[in-house]
Amino acid sequence: MDQQQEEAAIRAAQADPQRFAPLYEAYFSAIFRFIHRRIGQQDLTNDLTQQTFLKAMLALSNFRSRGLPFRAWLYRIALNELRMHWRKKKEISMDLEWAQLEPLAEECGVAQQEAEMRMITDGLQHLNEDQARLIELRYFDELSFAELGHVLGLGEDAAKMRTHRALGQLRAYLKPRA
Amino acid sequence: MKRQYRISPQRNDQQLTEAEIARFRDPKRLLFNYENAVRRPKRPIYKDPKTFIGLVLIVLLAMLLSEIGHQQGEHPKSGKGQPEQLP
Numbered sequence: 001m002d003q004q005q006e007e008a009a010i011r012a013a014q015a016d017p018q019r020f021a022p023l024y025e026a027y028f029s030a031i032f033r034f035i036h037r038r039i040g041q042q043d044l045t046n047d048l049t050q051q052t053f054l055k056a057m058l059a060l061s062n063f064r065s066r067g068l069p070f071r072a073w074l075y076r077i078a079l080n081e082l083r084m085h086w087r088k089k090k091e092i093s094m095d096l097e098w099a100q101l102e103p104l105a106e107e108c109g110v111a112q113q114e115a116e117m118r119m120i121t122d123g124l125q126h127l128n129e130d131q132a133r134l135i136e137l138r139y140f141d142e143l144s145f146a147e148l149g150h151v152l153g154l155g156e157d158a159a160k161m162r163t164h165r166a167l168g169q170l171r172a173y174l175k176p177r178a
Numbered sequence: 179m180k181r182q183y184r185i186s187p188q189r190n191d192q193q194l195t196e197a198e199i200a201r202f203r204d205p206k207r208l209l210f211n212y213e214n215a216v217r218r219p220k221r222p223i224y225k226d227p228k229t230f231i232g233l234v235l236i237v238l239l240a241m242l243l244s245e246i247g248h249q250q251g252e253h254p255k256s257g258k259g260q261p262e263q264l265p
Contacts, residue, residue: 017212021205032199042194046202050211057212086179093182101185114185121183132181 001026006070013060020057027071028053031078034141038082038094048085052078072147075137079151096121096140104139108171116174123173131166138163 001009001022013020031052036045055077056063063073086092101117110116124132130152137143137151149159223229 017216018209020208020212024205024208025203028203029196029199032202033194036194042198042202049202050204050208053208054211054215057208058215089179091180091182093184095184095186097186117185121185124183125181129179129181 010070017057024053027074030071031074034075034078040095048081052081068146068150072150076151100140107167108174110174119174119177123170126173127166127169134163134166
């Protein structure tokens with residue numbers, strides 16, 4: 001769905017919620033994967049995905065594009081749903097695929113071998129929650145800095161700066177170990 | 179909160195396939211939930227101060243009327259309610 005089609009679909013859904021289906025169809029997979037990566041259980045992922053879209057439908061009249069893709073707004077709602085789910089948890093886990101770690105390994109200048117990949121995940125555990133979330137959203141969910149800023153309630157420049165700072169910390173953790 | 183990252187042991191993508199995700203896609207359920215959410219009153223009555231005070235006043239008035247009715251039953255003004263003495 002290109003930007004014009006997306007804007008038209010949003011306007012149509014704002015006028016008539018029955019016409020939300022094209023947006024749901026377009027972004028269901030992305031939101032499902034985003035949540036599944038952080039939850040791991042398909043049924044629970046499905047519930048949270050449905051809840052995300054329901055909240056999006058209920059708040060759609062307040063949505064203003066401001067040049068950002070609709071999916072950034074959906075990611076923000078999904079992240080809030082996840083936070084509510086995590087509130088009762090003492091530990092959260094994220095499932096990663098090899099391919100998702102490769103760009104991060106490249107950015108950190110470490111070899112794409114199993115031991116190095118494990119070091120990266122250890123390093124992520126040593127970052128604070130905000131820094132780890134920035135790296136997750138940027139490298140594992142492949143969000144642009146503008147989208148990332150929108151999801152976390154930051155400006156684009158602030159998102160970029162904080163991500164670079166988090167990467168710096170990760171590199172500092174990896175350097176003596178690599 | 180402790181965070182943990184699990185790496186898939188295989189190099190191949192372990193991501194869910196589109197077909198697996200499609201099983202969960204259910205726009206009808208979403209619309210049904212939306213209609214339920216919209217139809218439901220946004221705030222429960224007891225959380226709306228005006229309605230709540232109105233309800234309390236109605237209950238108090240009903241209690242007062244019931245009490246008055248009860249007292250009138252026990253002490254009738256005209257004495258018509260007194261039992262007649264038998265000859």
